[in-house]
Amino acid sequence: MADIEELVEQFKADATRTGAVVYEAEGAGDARDYVLKLAQERGVRHIVKSKSAVAEGIGLREHLEKAGIEVRETDIGQWIAQLAGEEAGSETDKTVEQVAELISRETGQKLEPEGDVLMAAARRFLRQSYINAGMGISGADFGIAETGTMVNLSNDGNDRLATVLPLIHVTMMKREDIVATLSDAISRIKTLVEESGGGQIPSYITYHTGRNTTGDIRGALMARAQGPEEEHIVLLGNA
């Protein structure tokens, strides 16, 4: 088992080399302020956010909202909790009827309490949020030190949209969640799939390394192709 500090150093080196900005936050407050300051400096008014244990743990959404920035949860369960005025990270206990009311109110249309109807409305509504957002915030299930990579597992794919569509992307990650190598990552994926998915592989497992680039237009390898202009990674310790 490699030393966490070593893994963090290597992760930082490779993520930085591939165009990400890595910020080692001193604590919850520092992490919240970093993201808020970044959003304010870039004039961000709308943020889309996917599920992140780190972000939820430090009350990031509430912190940004208090500063007048609109933050939209894009995980369906989290979005419903947000509409119900519940705290980020909580599991909602609403019935389908209550959910239908919440989504109806938000989208301004009368929706039947049926799964497909509600999802169609959610899809349409949230789709516009990704397009309008100036910043996307996501978590990472874990990182890979040797490549500076973030790994995300999801069934919905909302994390992929929040990651690539907005102009700025911020990943919130725990320092302890960094594995050494690509092979370790594969073992970790298998464990996660067994533990949380009951053996069912998630629809999307995405490795994301650094800032998107292209070499397709002559001249040079250019940073920022069709995805975000900026990649930030906020690392937070356990304490």
Add this chain to the structure above:
Amino acid sequence: MAKRVHQALTDEDLQSVMGGRGLPRISLRQRMQMTGVDFDGLSREIRRVKEESIADLPRLVEQFKAAATRNGSVVYEARDGEDANNYVLRLAQERDVKLIVKSKSMLTEEIELRQYLEKAGISVQETDIGEWIVQLANEKPIHMVGPAIHKTLKQVAELMSRATGRELEPEPQALLQASREALRQYYIDADMGISGGNIIIAETGTVVILTNEANGCMTTTLPPVYVAVVGYEKLVPGWEDAAAILRLLSRCTMGMKLTVYVSHISGPSRTDGIPGIPGLPGQGPQEMHVVLVDNGRQLMRDSGDFREALYCIKCGACLGACPVFTSVAGHTYGYIYQGGIGAVLTAFMNGMEQAKDPASLCLGCMACKDVCPACIDIPAMITRLRARSVDEDGLSWKSRLALRSILKHPARLAGALKIGSYLQKPFTDEDSMIRKLPSPLKSVAETISLPSISPRPLHSRIKGTPSRDKKASPRVALYAGCVADYAYPELGEAVGKVLGETGAVPYYPGGQSCCGAPAYFAGDVETALNMAKTNIFALEEGDPDYIVTVCPGCAAMLKKEYLSLTAGEGEWRKRAEALAGKVRDFSQLVLEMTPGVEKKPARESKITYHDPCHLKRGLGIYAEPRELLEREGYEIVEMNGADACCGFGGETVLNYPELSNSVMQRKLNAIEAAGVDTVVTSCAPCIMQLRGGLDKRQSKIRVIHSAELLAGDN
């Protein structure tokens, strides 16, 4: 084909972006090794995974289908392009699809899926910026990884201006910004997304795609229907098997540890977010289809001889290393897959007949094999491809005359060249160089100044087999090879002199013929075998301890190809093995004979060393000649691309003198840039090419074999 080669070489725009680059300092492989990438280990791992996967393909297909179906994907097995295209079209029509976004995929280019759908009235938008440029230009990709690398900024600006209706400056950032804006709307509006697949994983029914631009993530996540179109050969058993491929594919394509996005997609999007109703369709595609395409792959697998082509991970490393590709670029080959590997794929996807022209471009320099992350022996497959077409159609009359009527018979060759040595007189300048010749050799003599045929070839200069010496000095048989024998007999004499000084007894066994390489690489296996037997017999004379050559192409024949040629020939095979064990390169033998000799004091003269293809990549010898030269007190200034081909390539210089010339010019530029007075090498044909080329430039740089350099010094 010669016409297309000419067009490519005289296309100024194309040459400004291709040939104009000059030779890289070191090869991709060396670069990876220098940056600590375990290229050998990883490529062996990829080789293992690919061999096992292709061997076990039927089982993996079933496993993939079961897992993908369990994930909620629909798997369709398509026989060929038509079948696959039709499936996608029908699906699109059933779902009332108007607009499709597509990420980069060589397979969809192979089966022309986009064109098929467009013909049926569906709009298809390429989203990889390079593919989009190619789509706008209505062209094929020029390179399997960089489809539009041949387009100048001005051309790109014109294409994008027309597409976007805006006046765009030929400035990279402006063009990038314009593509970003134009493409973004397509993702949002699209009813279907199509991707290829870099790897597919059987155990979990997963499609893996590697992208850098983020277009792959959007194409596969935004539209409601997602279709992956993938070749069977991309199947691997498990996640661990994919790891080495991920690493080297990222390295070889973009020089990255990992590409920016690696998406593993295992089924449609779903969510448990609505309380009490788990497994609803999520925000991504509600359907995922995987179309597995054969289109000649099963035939390739069954062929045995060409199965290796299925191990290709389409990284394009071989193209970057290929002196032909980097001169004429991808469109010259005429089919969708480029380079040497492209010729093999073309044979199975388009037909043997169609593969002939692309295969004829290969110089046989083996640079592709050297950088292949799946250790694919592309040059060997090219040779087998040529052999197959000789089997089917026979040789051309010119080749038949040259190979079977003359080269095969030492006496006839000697006779023909004797006549040549008289005929050449009016064309030979005072320094024994030939600078002009009438047709059909006119264009060759325009490319390189040729050596005149020696009236006293090597075989008439050194004679006799020594008797077994009591002191048991090693007996070294000289194998001359045609070029040294007739053009540079003094080279053979120099080898004899230097070896004699080391205490060996050099001699020249009679009855040698051409080594057979020209026949072998032209696909005339029968003639090559005949020559092999002649030489095996000749070189047994005097029972030598070693056999030394001054032509690594000949050495590689004697040491390697004779073994495969005599594989079914019983006793001959044993004799070929005995012969192979004795073959040495000159520098290798001198070092072996004189261990522990001290380094001589430094000399004034600075030299550079040219690695002959067949010596370095064929026989793995590149350190020995340098060690020997440095021991002799020479300082070697390494030129850029010291191991890049000189452009001779046997038949290439005759069939495509213009191509040979283009490859050579880059080499000569590198030589001149090294700032030395002498180029040392270990190969008679390389000497012929480089001397001839430098002479045309009226350069003062001399080209010399290491044996001549050493013989002159002592």
